[in-house]
Amino acid sequence: MDVRRNFLRNSGLLAIFCVINLLNYLDRGAIASNGVNGSRGTCTEGGTCTSGTGIQGDFNLNNFEDGVLSSAFLVGLLVASPIFASLAKRLVGVGEASFISLAAPFIDDNAPAAQKTAWLAIFYMCIPSGYALGYVYGGLVGSHFGWRCAFWVESLLMLPFAILGFFMKPLQLKGFVPGDSKKALVLETVASGVQVTDASNSKDESLSLKEEFRDKSSNDRSKSKSATKMLDQFSRFLNDMKVLLLDEVYVVNVLGYAAYNFVIGAYSYWGPKAGYNIYQMTDADLIFGGITIVCGIVGTLAGGFVLDFMTNTLSNAFKLLSMTTFIGAAFCFGAFLFRSMYGFLALFSIGEILVFATQGPVNYVCLHCVKPSLRPLSMAMSTVAIHVFGDVPSSPLVGVLQDSINNWRTTALILTAILFLAAGIWFVGIFLHSMDRFDEESEYQMSNDERSNTMPLLQEKTGEASEAPAQSQE
Numbered sequence: 001m002d003v004r005r006n007f008l009r010n011s012g013l014l015a016i017f018c019v020i021n022l023l024n025y026l027d028r029g030a031i032a033s034n035g036v037n038g039s040r041g042t043c044t045e046g047g048t049c050t051s052g053t054g055i056q057g058d059f060n061l062n063n064f065e066d067g068v069l070s071s072a073f074l075v076g077l078l079v080a081s082p083i084f085a086s087l088a089k090r091l092v093g094v095g096e097a098s099f100i101s102l103a104a105p106f107i108d109d110n111a112p113a114a115q116k117t118a119w120l121a122i123f124y125m126c127i128p129s130g131y132a133l134g135y136v137y138g139g140l141v142g143s144h145f146g147w148r149c150a151f152w153v154e155s156l157l158m159l160p161f162a163i164l165g166f167f168m169k170p171l172q173l174k175g176f177v178p179g180d181s182k183k184a185l186v187l188e189t190v191a192s193g194v195q196v197t198d199a200s201n202s203k204d205e206s207l208s209l210k211e212e213f214r215d216k217s218s219n220d221r222s223k224s225k226s227a228t229k230m231l232d233q234f235s236r237f238l239n240d241m242k243v244l245l246l247d248e249v250y251v252v253n254v255l256g257y258a259a260y261n262f263v264i265g266a267y268s269y270w271g272p273k274a275g276y277n278i279y280q281m282t283d284a285d286l287i288f289g290g291i292t293i294v295c296g297i298v299g300t301l302a303g304g305f306v307l308d309f310m311t312n313t314l315s316n317a318f319k320l321l322s323m324t325t326f327i328g329a330a331f332c333f334g335a336f337l338f339r340s341m342y343g344f345l346a347l348f349s350i351g352e353i354l355v356f357a358t359q360g361p362v363n364y365v366c367l368h369c370v371k372p373s374l375r376p377l378s379m380a381m382s383t384v385a386i387h388v389f390g391d392v393p394s395s396p397l398v399g400v401l402q403d404s405i406n407n408w409r410t411t412a413l414i415l416t417a418i419l420f421l422a423a424g425i426w427f428v429g430i431f432l433h434s435m436d437r438f439d440e441e442s443e444y445q446m447s448n449d450e451r452s453n454t455m456p457l458l459q460e461k462t463g464e465a466s467e468a469p470a471q472s473q474e
Contacts (some may be wrong), residue, residue: 010110014119017103020161021126022133023154029134030150031055031069032269033285034276035142054147067269067399105375108367108438117312120367121304121360128296128356131268132289139272139285240377249314249369249434254382256425257362258389260325263418264355265391266398268292274408279341291345295352303357307364314369314436317361318429325426328354329419336412355419365429371440 030036038054040061051057056066104120111119141150244250271292276284303320310316331351338344363379370378394415402411 013110014107014122016161016164017107018123018126021103021123022130023158023161025127025130026134026137026157027130027151027154028268029131029289030138030142030154031134032131032272033135033138033142033289034272035139035285036147036150037066037069037138037273038142038147039273054142058147063399063403064396065399067396069395102376102379104363104367104379105372108364108375115308117307117317117360117364118301118304120363121300124359124363125297125300127359128300128352129293132291132293132296135272135285135289135292139283139289237377240374241381243374244370244378244381247369248432249365249429250378252425252429252432253318253362253365253369254385256321256325256422256429257382258386259418259422259425260355260358260362261386261390262394263415263422266394266415268391269395270398270402270411274412277408278336278412279344281341287345291349291352295349296356299353299356300359302353304360306357307361312364314365314434315430317365318426318432318434320361321358321365322423322427322430324354324357325419326423328352328357329416329423332419333413333416336409336416368436368438369434371437 034054036054038057039052040056041050041052043049052060055061055069059065061069104123107119107123108116138147138150141153272284272288275281275288281287303324307317307320310320328351331347331354335344335347335351338347363382366378366382367375398411398415401414402408405411
């Protein structure tokens with residue numbers, strides 16, 4: 001009965017995480033849609049001018065300036081993500097920055113052992129699905145009610161989940177102890193042992209001082225202890241970063257992911273506009289949205305289930321990543337060579353299914369190539385890297401390229417070629433010595449007794465009244 005209850009509870013949490021992830025990426029798809037993004041005003045040689053539409057038309061943006069829009073909002077996320085990951089020993093944080101750092105490790109902890117990649121694939125399936133729904137949503141709302149209305153409605157959709165965050169209990173992850181446990185207190189005491197001793201000596205000496213200096217002495221000790229604790233946490237963060245950067249498996253995986261995301265980020269932002277201009281798609285938002293949501297769901301789930309079927313090892317993950325990305329890139333490249341819109345849609349759909357199959361395996365590697373206590377930081381720094389070197393620069397750079405050559409087909413072919421680089425990087429990972437470190441103990445590891453006593457995220461407190469007397473007797 002307990003097993004069934006835990007499975008239902010974890011499945012419910014997975015569903016909540018998926019909806020939040022879906023809404024995060026719906027926002028990005030909406031801003032890329034033709035209904036919201038629009039087009040710049042144009043003038044003919046004869047002097048006939050047409051007014052622009054959407055964001056690009058209202059602010060008269062060129063393609064480079066328009067591309068910067070897709071990158072600007074990521075600045076806050078990139079700064080906040082590693083901060084919240086470094087606070088994961090307390091397991092706190094708000095917004096998408098903490099969500100991306102902690103949701104995947106929690107899912108990995110609670111998924112059935114034989115279905116870990118499949119559960120991760122279900123979660124990451126919401127990325128292409130969110131983009132696709134954003135295309136359709138932005139196209140419909142933006143064209144009928146104006147692009148500003150699309151963002152107002154989004155904020156109302158996200159509000160209930162922001163409120164829910166205030167009432168959910170902190171996540172408890174493998175490799176960490178709860179912040180209020182005895183073991184956590186012992187760790188903090190050991191980490192600042194010298195300062196505790198100094199504080200005791202200072203207290204002994206202060207007994208001989210006058211009464212008016214006691215408060216001042218106490219404040220000085222408190223400030224010194226706080227400063228030392230901050231320095232200790234920063235030192236731990238630097239040491240953890242050093243471990244990540246020296247891990248060849250992690251670095252190769254993230255480098256391939258960054259190259260991959262460079263292409264996918266530009267696809268997601270410029271896709272509807274490129275399709276409209278190359279193939280005169282009058283309903284580019286709906287067409288790209290429909291293709292992306294179907295191919296994204298099928299490809300992402302297939303990648304997760306295939307890796308579980310192959311036996312989810314790091315080496316098999318790299319094999320799947322390199323193979324699906326290479327073949328998918330070939331299909332996408334061939335699609336943009338087609339003059340027929342229907343030929344393009346057929347090949348591009350197959351390419352997208354293969355390319356999206358990477359989502360589960362690539363994040364499985366990030367989670368399992370490091371020890372449990374490093375997983376939140378691993379996910380956070382992976383997110384930072386794939387944005388800094390991936391979709392943040394790609395949209396503006398593609399805009400610059402298009403402004404220069406003024407040919408969307410050639411621009412799309414050049415962009416797609418970078419997927420072959422991603423496949424090559426992941427291919428190198430097959431030959432690296434890799435070890436799954438999911439079950440490796442760490443200095444912050446919870447014992448089985450502590451884990452069993454930890455309150456689940458959504459479970460009501462039971463027996464609290466009976467525990468209180470027992471604790472008081474100790």
